[in-house]
Amino acid sequence: MALNSYTTGPDEKGHFGQYGGRYVSETLMPLVLQVEQEYRTAMKDETFLAELDELNRQYIGRPSPLYYAERLTDHLGGAKVYFKREELNHTGAHKINHAIGQVLLAKRMGKTRVIAETGAGQHGVATATVAARFGLKCTVFMGAVDIERQKPNVFRMKLLGAEVKPVTSGSATLKDAMNDALRDWVSNVHDTFYIIGTVAGPHPYPMMVRDFQSVIGRETKEQIVHMEGRLPDSLVACVGGGSNALGLFHPFLDDRDVEMYAVEASGHGVDTDKNAASIAGGSPGVLHGNRTYLLQTEDGQIEEAHSISAGLDYPGIGPEHVWLHEQGRVTYVSATDKEAMEAFQLCCRTEGIIPALESAHGLAHVMRMAPTLPKDHICVLNLSGRGDKDIFTVAKELGEEI
Amino acid sequence: MSRLKARFDALKADNRAAFVTYIQAGDPNRDVSAAILAGLPSVGADIIELGMPFTDPAADGPAIDKAAQRALAAGASTKQTFEMVREFRRADEATPIVLMGYFNPVFHYGIDAFCKDAAVAGVDGLIIVDLPPEEDAELLAPAIANNIDVIRLATPTSDDDRLTTIVKDASGFVYYVAVAGVTGGKSATADDIGDAVARIKRHTDLPVAVGFGIKTPEQAADVAARADAAVVGSAIVSLIEQGLEKQLPNADMIENILNFTQTLANGVRSGR
Numbered sequence: 041m042a043l044n045s046y047t048t049g050p051d052e053k054g055h056f057g058q059y060g061g062r063y064v065s066e067t068l069m070p071l072v073l074q075v076e077q078e079y080r081t082a083m084k085d086e087t088f089l090a091e092l093d094e095l096n097r098q099y100i101g102r103p104s105p106l107y108y109a110e111r112l113t114d115h116l117g118g119a120k121v122y123f124k125r126e127e128l129n130h131t132g133a134h135k136i137n138h139a140i141g142q143v144l145l146a147k148r149m150g151k152t153r154v155i156a157e158t159g160a161g162q163h164g165v166a167t168a169t170v171a172a173r174f175g176l177k178c179t180v181f182m183g184a185v186d187i188e189r190q191k192p193n194v195f196r197m198k199l200l201g202a203e204v205k206p207v208t209s210g211s212a213t214l215k216d217a218m219n220d221a222l223r224d225w226v227s228n229v230h231d232t233f234y235i236i237g238t239v240a241g242p243h244p245y246p247m248m249v250r251d252f253q254s255v256i257g258r259e260t261k262e263q264i265v266h267m268e269g270r271l272p273d274s275l276v277a278c279v280g281g282g283s284n285a286l287g288l289f290h291p292f293l294d295d296r297d298v299e300m301y302a303v304e305a306s307g308h309g310v311d312t313d314k315n316a317a318s319i320a321g322g323s324p325g326v327l328h329g330n331r332t333y334l335l336q337t338e339d340g341q342i343e344e345a346h347s348i349s350a351g352l353d354y355p356g357i358g359p360e361h362v363w364l365h366e367q368g369r370v371t372y373v374s375a376t377d378k379e380a381m382e383a384f385q386l387c388c389r390t391e392g393i394i395p396a397l398e399s400a401h402g403l404a405h406v407m408r409m410a411p412t413l414p415k416d417h418i419c420v421l422n423l424s425g426r427g428d429k430d431i432f433t434v435a436k437e438l439g440e441e442i
Numbered sequence: 443m444s445r446l447k448a449r450f451d452a453l454k455a456d457n458r459a460a461f462v463t464y465i466q467a468g469d470p471n472r473d474v475s476a477a478i479l480a481g482l483p484s485v486g487a488d489i490i491e492l493g494m495p496f497t498d499p500a501a502d503g504p505a506i507d508k509a510a511q512r513a514l515a516a517g518a519s520t521k522q523t524f525e526m527v528r529e530f531r532r533a534d535e536a537t538p539i540v541l542m543g544y545f546n547p548v549f550h551y552g553i554d555a556f557c558k559d560a561a562v563a564g565v566d567g568l569i570i571v572d573l574p575p576e577e578d579a580e581l582l583a584p585a586i587a588n589n590i591d592v593i594r595l596a597t598p599t600s601d602d603d604r605l606t607t608i609v610k611d612a613s614g615f616v617y618y619v620a621v622a623g624v625t626g627g628k629s630a631t632a633d634d635i636g637d638a639v640a641r642i643k644r645h646t647d648l649p650v651a652v653g654f655g656i657k658t659p660e661q662a663a664d665v666a667a668r669a670d671a672a673v674v675g676s677a678i679v680s681l682i683e684q685g686l687e688k689q690l691p692n693a694d695m696i697e698n699i700l701n702f703t704q705t706l707a708n709g710v711r712s713g714r
Contacts, residue, residue, distance in 0.1 A: 053576060063545060063572045065501040066595040067622050070604055209507055210497060222500040227623035229599055326545045326572065327498060339519045340550025342497045 046293035046369050049360065054243020054330075057366065059359035062242040064329045067226045072329075075233075076244040078149050083251070088144065095140050096255060099173065100130045104256075106263035106420070111390040119413035121406055122272070123393070123423040124260050124288060131166050133396065133425030134256060134284045139166035139235055141252035143174055146233030153177040153232045157221040159186055159214035159280070160351030160398065161193025162425055163237030168202035170235075178202040181220040183213040186350045193429050211344040214354045218328050238281025239358030242329030246358050253287025260420055261291055268418055274299040274409070277422040278401040279372070280316065280352035282361045284424035293369060302361065303405045305347035305398075306374035316345035318357040319365050319372040325356075332359045348377035348433065349397035351425070375404035381437055383407055384427065396425030397433065445538040445566045446591055446614045449488060450649045450670065459666035461486055461710040462651055463703055464542065464675030466493035466509040467526055468518030470682055475513070476526055477696050483537045485700045486707020491569070491673065494523055494543030501544075501571045503626035505676040508683060520551050524563040531564035540567035540593060540614070545577075554584045561588035567614045569593045575607050582611055591615075596642055598622045598630075609646040615671065616642055620654045626676030629655030632664040639669045659709025666713025674706050 049056045054076075062072055082088040096102040105125045113121045126134040139156075146154055154171050155178070158164030164180040171178035180197055184206045187194050197204050210216035218241075225234045239246045239253070264272050275292060277285035279302040292298045304317035315321055315335075322333035327342060335343040335355035345355040364370040375383070383403035387395045395403060399422070406421050413419070427434070435442045443451075453460050463482050468475050482490055495513040499506060527539055541560060548556050548570060560568070568590055573581060578592065585592045591614030596605060599622055609616060618638055620630035630638075639650050652665045653673030665672035681702060685695030 061577050062574060063577055064574065065571050065597075065619075066574055066608070067501075067597040067599050067619060069574045069576070070599045070601065209504075210511070215498060219498050219500040223503070223624045226501065227627065229622050324549075326549055328500070329572075331549075334546070336546070336550065338550075339521075340547035341495075341514060342546070 043367065046364065046367065047290065049363065050243060050247055054247065056360045056363035059331050059362045060243055060246055061331050062329065063326050063331065064242045065226060067229065071229050072242050074149070075145070079145060079244050079248050082145055082148055088148065092141060092144060100136050100140065101128065102255065103259040104128050106260055106267065109391050112387070115390050116407060116410040118415065119410040119417035119419045120415065121410055122264070122418065122420045124256060124420055126256060126284065126422060126424045127393070127395065127399070127426035131162070131169050132428065133162040133166070134253060134287060135163040135166035135237060136169065137255055137287065138249045138252040138283060139163070139170045141248070142233070142235040143170035143176065146176065146235070147174055149233060151176070151231055151233040153228065154235050155179045155181065155221050155224050155232055156235045156237060157181045157214065157217035158237060159217070159353055160349065160396070161186070161190040161197070161429060162351060164202070164204070165193050165196050165200070167235045168197040168200035171202060172200045179224065180204050181207050181217040181224070183207045183211070183217050185212045186214065189433055190350055190429055191432070213344070214350070215342065222328070238283045239286050239360060240281045240328060240330055240332065240356060246330065246360055249283055250286045250290055250360065253283050254290045256284065256287035256422065257289060257291035260288060264418065264420065271295055271298055272418040272420045274301065274417065274419045276301045276303065276402050276406050276419060278303045278352060278398050278424065279357060279361060280305065280354050280398065281356070282358040284422050286358065286360060288422045289370060300370040301405055301409070302370050302372050303401045304372060304374040305349055305352035305401050306376050307346040307348070309376055310374055314346035316347040316352050316354060317374045318355060319362070320374050327356055330359045332356050333362050348380060348437070349401065351396070351398040352401065373405055375401040379404040381434070384434060393423065394427040395423055396427045397430045399424045444589060444591060445536065446489070449536070449538050450615065453488060457714055459669060459710055459713055460488040460651065460671035461662070461707045462489045462491055462653070462671050462673040463487040463678060464491040464493060464673060466495055466506060466513050466679060467523040468495060468513035468516055469509040469679065470512045470686060471516040472522060472526070474692050474696060476529060478699055479526060479530055480533060481696065481700045482703060483534055485704040486711070487537065487703065489538045489540065489671065491540045491542045491675070492523065492527065494520065494541055494547060496544040496547055499544060501624060503624040503676060505626040505680045505683065509679045520547050524559050527563040527565055538566040539564065540569060541565050542569040542571070545570050545573045553580055557584040557588045557590055561590055565590060567591035567593050569595070569617060571595065575611065593617050595619055598638065605642060605645045609648065612646065612648060615649040615651050616646060617673070618642060618650055618652045618669070620652050623654065625654060627655060629657065629661060632668065635665060636668040659705045662706050662709035663713040666710040672710050678703060
């Protein structure tokens with residue numbers, strides 16, 4: 041049965057259906073409850089909202105353009121493809137949207153230090169940026185493997201005054217960075233705010249990050265109506281934890297005629313053990329403060345994810361995505377490393393835009409879908425980040441030395 | 443009567459605090475771990491917390507994190523943990539065993555089946571560190587049905603309102619996490635521990651155990667003077683890592699651990 045609305049969640053305890061919730065140690069519970077309370081108060085405070093709006097415009101550079109990708113559209117020969125240009129934001133990705141929101145909340149709560157986990161480094165850079173802007177101390181946890189493959193972003197964070205702590209536990213990637221961030225937070229509850237980088241973690245984070253990211257979808261709606269006189273037929277976004285996807289989708293969830301496609305990273309393929317597709321290959325479980333779908337063994341141990349894109353290399357996904365998947369409102373598909381690489385190169389050559397490898401997964405699905413659709417089908421892809429950070433990885437894949 | 447209640451009642455009659463030891467099931471492998479487990483009661487362990495290995499122990503410090511990774515690499519699993527408890531029970535019917543760990547392996551096993559199999563194996567209580575009162579309803583019912591206590595945690599960040607919520611459905615004992623941090627890190631002062639225990643006792647008649655940051659016999663004695671139980675984990679578990687680094691024969695490593703545990707037990711016994 042179709043629901044009256046897909047936008048009423050989560051419930052007061054942070055559940056989207058049976059997903060989400062607050063699975064954290066008791067030491068963190070009072071703090072998590074306090075973050076929720078402060079967040080709810082802040083979102084009704086005109087001064088807070090005005091400051092957020094001002095920073096969105098003057099500091100991030102919002103609204104980001106909605107751009108008609110004409111040469112790509114011609115090349116694919118079907119649907120009319122638009123890019124929501126989140127890669128043009130300050131720091132080069134959508135992550136700044138929720139970093140600004142959360143740092144304002146941290147400041148409001150009187151915290152003097154922020155911490156973050158990062159995979160590709162985009163969320164780490166965004167957090168280091170807003171910490172510098174507001175004069176807060178900043179520590180970013182980053183897997184040792186990711187530090188190696190995302191060197192430019194590591195140096196950016198250092199320039200911005202953040203301490204980057206290499207994480208060597210477990211698989212030394214994003215999930216392990218999140219474990220270490222939680223360990224730091226529990227040890228520094230009094231002065232530290234944890235700026236989580238996706239729509240996951242304990243309630244209220246999945247809701248809060250979604251709300252701050254929803255500016256993407258709200259702008260898109262206004263822009264497409266202005267440019268085309270109607271809503272789009274489809275929306276496409278890549279999904280790791282799922283912040284950029286939910287940011288684009290959420291304001292459209294109750295527009296029944298808008299189809300939505302979230303593209304997971306399937307690495308070497310969903311049927312291999314090297315992928316990061318939690319919806320396609322995962323099962324329900326509890327990790328990092330929420331109940332969601334996870335890549336895990338028969339014994340409930342978390343498996344290492346794999347994706348060419350560090351930002352999607354996570355064995356879980358935000359709980360609201362799982363709920364939207366089970367409701368059938370959003371269609372979850374996947375793209376392999378290879379498909380993402382092809383999309384990356386096509387975007388560079390047809391549009392003069394170097395996309396993040398994360399966003400290239402979304403584009404890979406557009407490349408599959410667009411040629412099969414009529415020319416009056418309007419498709420919006422969230423171009424969530426720019427790919428400057430990925431040129432070393434891409435060069436290696438192409439067998440070129442730089 | 444549950445083993446936990448029987449044990450706490452007997453210790454109370456002796457005016458003695460309980461000494462609670464923690465090891466990780468299957469660390470560094472099943473055989474050595476089983477030998478340590480079997481030896482703990484003879485060196486003064488009154489209650490045993492058996493850690494259930496998890497890949498992502500976000501509330502634990504490096505010592506227990508590494509223990510979990512070692513155990514998993516050696517093939518540890520929930521089924522193996524139950525088997526170890528069952529074997530232990532053949533020789534020891536009295537020492538309570540509390541399984542401590544994270545929710546995902548329990549959830550994935552199936553909560554009802556987990557509680558049933560745990561009870562059959564001889565488990566007395568569960569501490570699930572990432573399952574706060576807000577989320578533990580689905581564990582409480584099957585645990586109670588199988589006579590397993592669900593032990594809840596109180597921390598330095600728990601105010602009086604929060605304590606009311608925590609003790610409401612608690613059973614067995616209340617575990618006071620003495621420092622805001624991960625296992626094996628900083629230590630709290632004896633005075634702070636005394637104040638916290640007194641505060642918790644205003645909310646509940648359950649015994650109060652104190653853990654986190656207790657590393658020496660002296661610290662164990664200080665806690666035993668102020669609480670119903672002192673819990674030591676990382677300090678014991680670290681000896682496995684040290685033994686492996688020094689490439690000690692298994693028998694020597696086991697002996698070292700049991701000897702150290704005996705000194706901690708003596709500390710607890712000297713506390714009052």
